Amino acid sequence: MRATDPQILDAIKKVLREDIVIHSQNELFEKVRKKLSDKDEVRASAERIRRVAKKYGVRVQVHSRKGKEIKTCPFCGKDLQDIISQDLFGRSTTIGKVCRNCKFEIGLGRSPARYIFRR
Ligand SMILES: [Zn+2]
Numbered sequence: 001m002r003a004t005d006p007q008i009l010d011a012i013k014k015v016l017r018e019d020i021v022i023h024s025q026n027e028l029f030e031k032v033r034k035k036l037s038d039k040d041e042v043r044a045s046a047e048r049i050r051r052v053a054k055k056y057g058v059r060v061q062v063h064s065r066k067g068k069e070i071k072t073c074p075f076c077g078k079d080l081q082d083i084i085s086q087d088l089f090g091r092s093t094t095i096g097k098v099c100r101n102c103k104f105e106i107g108l109g110r111s112p113a114r115y116i117f118r119r
Helices: 005-018 025-036 046-055
Strands: 059-066 081-086 092-098 105-107 110-118
Touching: 005 025, 005 046, 005 110, 025 046, 025 110, 046 059, 059 105, 105 110
Parallel strands: none
Antiparallel strands: 059 110, 081 092, 092 105
């Protein structure tokens, strides 16, 4: 059975009651999965857990690394927009990408490497 948002959130809260910081998406996934399967066979993907965490106000810090640019927001799936900045000579250059929906930002030419979750 697919877990509902409230079920996932509940499991995330239980995990964050025990640990102040979760250092990666995989760690959160493993721990949340254990809490979820306490009851029935409910399932949720790592990506879904990440999205639910962010959506309901868990503090998520994103570490990035050089890599393939992402086109859509890792939290809400909306298209990312260019962040334009003017250089010293008044020329416009793109310095990064931003999600207008949830304010996720990432530098140009970088991709998310690690997600840190906090209580
Ligand atoms: Zn977003």
